[in-house]
Amino acid sequence: MSAQLFHFLFPEVCIVCGKLLMPGEQGCCSGCKEDFEAFPDSRAASHALMHSIQLHFSKGYGLFSQVACRYRYYRHRPLQKVLHAMKYEGMYTLGLAFGRELGTWIRDVIPPESIDCLVPVPLHRLKLVERSFNQAEKIAEGIAEIYMKPVRGDLLERCRYTLTQTGLPVAARRKNLDDAFRTSAESIPERILLVDDVVTTGATVVAAAETLKRAGAISITAAAIALTAKE
Numbered sequence: 001m002s003a004q005l006f007h008f009l010f011p012e013v014c015i016v017c018g019k020l021l022m023p024g025e026q027g028c029c030s031g032c033k034e035d036f037e038a039f040p041d042s043r044a045a046s047h048a049l050m051h052s053i054q055l056h057f058s059k060g061y062g063l064f065s066q067v068a069c070r071y072r073y074y075r076h077r078p079l080q081k082v083l084h085a086m087k088y089e090g091m092y093t094l095g096l097a098f099g100r101e102l103g104t105w106i107r108d109v110i111p112p113e114s115i116d117c118l119v120p121v122p123l124h125r126l127k128l129v130e131r132s133f134n135q136a137e138k139i140a141e142g143i144a145e146i147y148m149k150p151v152r153g154d155l156l157e158r159c160r161y162t163l164t165q166t167g168l169p170v171a172a173r174r175k176n177l178d179d180a181f182r183t184s185a186e187s188i189p190e191r192i193l194l195v196d197d198v199v200t201t202g203a204t205v206v207a208a209a210e211t212l213k214r215a216g217a218i219s220i221t222a223a224a225i226a227l228t229a230k231e
C-alpha cells in the first residue's frame with residue numbers, strides 16, 4: 001500500500017513503523033525520528049554541506065555566503081521513507097513540518113535578518129502537474145513561518161524538463177542542469193535563501209544560485225533538509 005493511502009486511511013499512525021502518533025507528532029513518531037541521522041550541531045552541518053558542494057564544484061567557492069542542513073541522508077533508512085512520502089506521495093504537511101524544524105535549527109548560521117526572501121528550487125511545470133505540489137516550496141513555507149520573510153516562488157523557473165538526477169555521475173548531473181533555470185522577475189531581491197529538500201552533489205543548488213546571481217542577487221545562502229551521505 002502506498003504511504004499516501006496508508007496515511008489517508010490511518011492518519012494517526014507513523015509512516016515508518018505504524019505505531020500510533022502522539023499529539024504534536026506529524027507523519028512519523030518521535031521514536032523513528034530519533035533514527036534520523038541529525039548533525040550534532042548546525043555549524044557542523046553547514047561545514048559538511050559546504051565541503052560537499054566545493055568538492056564537486058570548485059566554483060562553489062564564493063557562490064554561497066552560507067549553507068545549512070539538518071540531517072544526513074542514507075538510502076533505506078527512516079528519513080528516506082518519510083522524505084519519499086513527502087515528495088512522491090503528496091504528503092505536503094510533512095514539508096511544512098520539516099521546514100519549521102529546519103528554520104529553527106539554521107537560525108544561528110543564517111540569521112533571518114541576513115536575508116530578504118526565500119526561493120524554493122522550482123520543479124518544471126510538467127513535474128508540478130505530476131506531483132501536485134513542489135516539496136521545496138512547502139519546506140520554504142515552513143521556514144518562512146519561523147523567519148517571517150516572504151517565499152518568492154515566482155523568481156525562478158525551471159525551463160527544461162531535466163531527467164532525474166538519481167544515479168547520474170557528477171559531470172552528467174552538471175550537464176543535465178545547464179540552462180535548466182531562468183529568472184522570471186524584473187528585479188531580484190539582493191539577499192536570497194535558496195531552499196531544496198535533499199542535496200546530493202549540489203548540482204541543482206549551484207545551477208539555481210548561478211542563475212539568481214546572474215540576474216542581480218548579491219548574496220545567496222542555501223538550506224536543505226538533508227545532505228546525501230557517502231555510502
Ligand SMILES: [Zn+2]
Pocket residue numbers: 014015016017018019028029030031032033
Ligand atoms: Zn515510528
